[in-house]
Amino acid sequence: MDEFQTGEETAFVVDEVSTIIKESVEGAIGGNAYQHSRVNQWTTNIVEQSLSQLSKLGKPFKYIVTCVIMQKNGAGLQTASSCFWDNTTDGSCTVRWENKSMYCIVSVFGLAI
Amino acid sequence: MSDLAKEKAARLLKKRGSVSSLGSHDVRAKETRDKTKDSISTVSYIDEPGHHDDNPRPAVQMENTFQLAPYRRFPVLTVNDILKDVLASYLQEEKYEAELCRQMTKTISEVIKARVKDLMVPRYKIIVLISIGQLSDQNMRIGSRCLWDASNDTFSSHTFKNSSLFAVANVYAVYFE
Numbered sequence: 001m002d003e004f005q006t007g008e009e010t011a012f013v014v015d016e017v018s019t020i021i022k023e024s025v026e027g028a029i030g031g032n033a034y035q036h037s038r039v040n041q042w043t044t045n046i047v048e049q050s051l052s053q054l055s056k057l058g059k060p061f062k063y064i065v066t067c068v069i070m071q072k073n074g075a076g077l078q079t080a081s082s083c084f085w086d087n088t089t090d091g092s093c094t095v096r097w098e099n100k101s102m103y104c105i106v107s108v109f110g111l112a113i
Numbered sequence: 114m115s116d117l118a119k120e121k122a123a124r125l126l127k128k129r130g131s132v133s134s135l136g137s138h139d140v141r142a143k144e145t146r147d148k149t150k151d152s153i154s155t156v157s158y159i160d161e162p163g164h165h166d167d168n169p170r171p172a173v174q175m176e177n178t179f180q181l182a183p184y185r186r187f188p189v190l191t192v193n194d195i196l197k198d199v200l201a202s203y204l205q206e207e208k209y210e211a212e213l214c215r216q217m218t219k220t221i222s223e224v225i226k227a228r229v230k231d232l233m234v235p236r237y238k239i240i241v242l243i244s245i246g247q248l249s250d251q252n253m254r255i256g257s258r259c260l261w262d263a264s265n266d267t268f269s270s271h272t273f274k275n276s277s278l279f280a281v282a283n284v285y286a287v288y289f290e
Binding site: 014018022025026030031034036039040042043044046047048051054055062063064065066067068069070071072073074075076077078079080081082083084085086090091092093094095096097098099100107109111113 | 145151152153154155156157158159209211214215217218219221222223225226229230238239240241242243244245246247248249250251252253254255256257258259260261262266283285287289290
């Protein structure tokens with residue numbers, strides 16, 4: 001397949017992506033306290049909002065967005081990810097957000113086509 | 114982590130010669146912080162892609178393969194079994210402890226990646242995501258959405274629970290066109 005773009009435009013740019021994620025999270029749950037009944041909707045909103053903003057970037061990438069929302073209760077959580085991909089073109093970014101009552105962790109993986 | 118499990122993992126990874134952040138200390142993880150009125154956010158990522166100064170590889174020109182779809186599809190059920198197997202064997206008797214589980218998540222994700230790579234499914238990129246958490250009175254929701262080609266790309270997921278911890282494993286397989 002012929003590439004009509006230079007290498008600069010088709011790398012995974014972390015700053016752009018993290019800004020998009022932060023905005024989605026703030027928009028969906030900023031200023032709210034943890035509510036069990038709304039959590040399902042919040043995760044869906046965050047993930048779908050992020051994904052639609054990412055697709056608007058118009059880059060030749062496939063995206064995987066994962067969101068974890070956890071109530072603050074003193075419990076611990078560890079997360080790790082392992083990826084088999086092309087280091088020069090693919091990348092990932094994780095945003096950890098917290099307020100007084102909950103944690104939200106969003107991971108985005110971008111894989112070049 | 115029990116010595117037996119550590120040895121098992123080390124042997125498996127050495128055999129495959131995979132690069133991981135388990136033992137190496139030169140993985141650069143960067144973080145930036147941001148604070149608003151009542152929330153804090155942190156961004157972290159590993160070394161930016163495409164900016165390697167040492168030995169830049171010349172852009173590889175790929176020939177057309179005229180291949181529209183993968184010859185062999187990703188075996189979801191086999192991977193389900195791998196996840197079940199690995200999570201059960203590494204976590205069956207463990208209690209949640211911060212340091213132990215930190216190492217455990219990294220080890221398990223590397224082991225799962227190695228075993229999925231062993232399936233040798235050509236042209237598929239693999240992402241393995243593991244979360245291990247402590248069982249207490251909290252509630253938690255994990256969700257993910259993907260923007261990809263639904264006919265070729267897929268994922269596999271498994272949850273494990275014992276008396277003091279729970280573990281969630283997700284494997285995403287993306288076809289490289």
